[in-house]
Amino acid sequence: MDTKTATKQLREGQKPQWPANAESLKFAQLLDESTEISRTFRPEFVVPSKAQLKRKTLNDDPKPAGQASTPEDEAIYFCGNSLGLQPRAVGEHLNAYLKTWGSIAVGGHFTALEDSPLTPYQDMAAGCAKKMSAIVGASPSEIVAMNTLTINLHLMMAAFYKPTEKKHKIMCEWRPFPSDWYAIESQIEWHGLEPKNSMLLVEPDDGYLMTTDKILRLIEENADELALIMLPGIQYYSGQLLDIPTITAHARKHNITIGWDLAHAAGNVELKLHDWDVDFACWCTYKYMNAGAGSIAGAFIHEKHGNNDQYKGLKGWYGHDKSSRFLMDNKFVPTPGAQGFQCSNPSIVDLTCLAGALSVFEKTSMTDLRSRSLLLTAYAEHLLSQISSRNTKDGNLPFTIITPTDPRFRGAQLSVLLPEDVFEDASAALEANGVVCDKRKPGIIRVAPVPMYNTFSDVCRFMDIFEKAIGTEKKQEAQP
Incomplete structure (x- = not known):
């Protein structure tokens, strides 16, 4: 298979042709093993074994974390979109921090x-911020590492959501993650407004997807009342x-402030926040x-703000x-750029973990990671379609992507x-076979x-386990 051609096709929105033996x-x-595909950084990560997923104490495992006997003994971890x-x-990096703190103590702030x-x-x-700049497509001065995601959403809306009697609406998606919904809802209430009147929800046109055309149309129709798009x-x-650049450009055309929650996009897809003129x-x-779990979050504020x-x-x-922080004269001089939006001094433990994690990104590029991701995801989609074809009965699909x-x-x-009557059993079967995926009700395995x-x-090993997980009951019933 010509992987370079396949990657180019995927970047153009086309599907590659997979060979007959693709499921092997x-x-x-x-x-x-292909040198044409951007390399994996798997050796630089701790990949738990299937046995380690079942551990009950810190002392029940004779092998160091991430040292499975064979690749088959490693867990299949498809939950990086959660943790x-x-x-x-x-x-x-944490060892370095502990040694610094334990030796020069407060001097670590300056030395x-x-x-x-x-x-x-x-x-x-x-x-x-400097290490994240290439990941999100911005200058270091436009980025700040601080707080957590929901707190940063609140801080950004406190700065940019300025409703008036006429322009008071916030456009958001039909099914936001609960923290986003709560943040938007409470910001509206903070201004003495009713969320049901001030939240403009983008509903999907068909099924679960929001079309760009519909979003652009809603912006056009509500431009006089929209105070913020998020x-x-x-x-x-x-x-x-x-389509972040197209939607952002339309907001700019109507002079509407626009912000983006990139929880699932940062470090995942290529971004150009500065060039796209995101607020x-x-x-x-x-x-x-x-x-790491609950780690310090990031924020972008365009240099114009x-x-x-x-x-x-x-x-x-x-x-x-x-330069004047320690004069203690209570005369606030904001740091130029996004760093000026900090409030409290950040957790150094959190920043230490983030710095260590970002050091791996410095060995690659978002372009290379995206190219590899396109091929990995397309391969998974192809194998899932093969499973679906084999398990479709009387026109009933076993699952839908x-x-x-x-x-x-x-x-x-x-x-x-997945159908509700299959969802829980399939999830349990995956877990029992050392597969870690994220499940979101109703019925979704991510x-x-x-x-x-x-x-x-x-991906290949996962598919074998997944097909058995969704078909075990039917196969057992079919046995004489």
Whole structure:
């Protein structure tokens, strides 16, 4: 198979032709060995074994984490869209932090040890911003690592949502993640307004997908009342990647502030936030950036909003410019750019984990990761379609993929919708066989082969387990 041609086709929205032996493990292994495909960074991650997934204490495993006897003994981890695997660099960075804290104590704020991967504490947020700049397509001064996703959404809306009697609506998706819904709802209520009157929901045209045309039409029809647009880069349930540049340009045409929740997009797909003229964006770093559960989040504020003369944010200690922060004269001088939107001094433990995780991204590019992701996801889609064909009976499909078929409008996720009477048993069977996927009711199993550490062999092995998981009961009934 010509993988370069296949990747080019996928980038153009076409489906490649897969060979007859595509379902074989040998074919998947050949793809893993191919030098034409961007390499995996799997050796730099801790991949748990199937046995380790069942551990009950920290002391019940004689083998170090991530050391399975054979590839077949490793867990199949397709849950990076919920929590990314642990980069080995995170442990190294944390050890450096503990040694720094234990030796020079408060001096760590201003001094870096010569052989340490860490910067002085007060420079770590800026250091992480620099490392995230290529991932989201912005200058380091437009990025800040701070807080958590929902808190950053609140801070951005506090800065950019300025409703008037006429312009008071916030456009959002029909089925946002609950934290987004709560944040939008409470911001509207904070201004004394009724959410039912001030939330403009984008409903899907058919099934689960929102069309770009409908979003543009809603902007056009409600331009006089829209104070803010806040949409997901990738919709968490369906896995749909929205057309961020086109929608943003339409908002700009009507002079409407637009922000994006990139929880499922940052570190997953190529982004150009500055060039697209996005006003603000927020993302977490525990999914595709692999910084650990509940890790510190990121935010983008376009440079046009970050100058000192037109400061929009809430004031706080770490938003004060570093050059005069310690004068303690209570005269706020915001740090130019996104860093000025900081309030509290950030958790250095969190920044240490993020810095370690981002060090792996510095060894590759989002272009290479996206190319690998396109091929991995397309391979998974092809094998799922083969399973569907084999298990369709009397015209009834065993499952439906609700994620867009056009590869340009999805990331590293396929949302597989199962019948309710199959969903729980299938999920349990996957778990019993060492497969970690995220399930979202009603009926969705989110299959996410992450290009940073998942392989084509992972995809192939998963499919064998998945087909048995959805068909076990029927096959047993068919036995004499």
